[in-house]
């Protein structure tokens with residue numbers, strides 16, 4: 001498939017180009033998320049530490065990140081676990097950066113969800129923060145991930161409803177929950193909607209603090225994007241919760 005025709009492909013190329021160069025964005029990430037993982041999603045270090053707490057500690061562990069961007073979150077997981085890290089993303093720019101930043105015990109691929117393939121029983125943990133939405137057939141994709149997992153492997157997903165995909169009733173009614181059930185995968189969830197609302201406020205404040213830096217770098221359009229992304233911070237939590245929800249799914253093969 002031609003990548004340029006996929007949703008947001010050109011936007012993500014531009015985003016990862018900016019993320020590599022922009023000190024304003026790197027400072028913004030530290031201030032809002034506690035770590036610079038070049039987040040375009042909503043994962044702060046607290047959420048990644050929740051993910052980390054489910055990753056088994058053992059020798060020769062293999063972790064795959066779906067939608068790994070420039071690999072910085074995987075780099076953090078590698079530092080904490082000593083794992084061999086695997087990641088794929090459709091962004092050529094992001095994968096080039098990931099390869100240059102994390103050359104040891106790593107395997108980064110330019111790949112498209114639904115097209116890329118890995119051998120069965122490859123990974124102890126598969127992580128995907130804010131990326132499952134881009135699969136055209138989530139049930140088929142979850143089936144593929146299940147095959148990639150080792151028998152005792154674990155799937156960890158950061159999943160948000162209300163923007164790219166509509167809000168459903170609760171964590172058992174989401175498209176991801178249905179896809180997990182269709183594939184016979186048991187799961188538990190952490191509802192982090194309230195923390196996400198607080199994080200939006202922190203993100204908005206951090207963006208405003210770094211506005212002049214974005215402007216001086218010629219990156220003011222990315223400041224504007226951050227203001228758009230965080231507009232819910234201007235509403236009450238009650239309003240936010242009606243429209244949005246965020247969960248971490250922990251699913252077992």
Ligand SMILES: C[S@@+](CC[C@H](N)C(=O)[O-])C[C@H]1O[C@@H](n2cnc3c(N)ncnc32)[C@H](O)[C@@H]1O
Pocket residue numbers: 006007012037038039040041042043066067068069088089090091094111112113128129130131134135
């Ligand atoms: C919302 S961002 C999340 C990035 C990162 N995981 C995070 O939490 O900040 C979605 C990521 O998925 C990638 N992506 C989007 N559509 C894709 C597709 N069809 N195939 C592979 N990667 C895709 C983007 O390049 C981007 O890195």
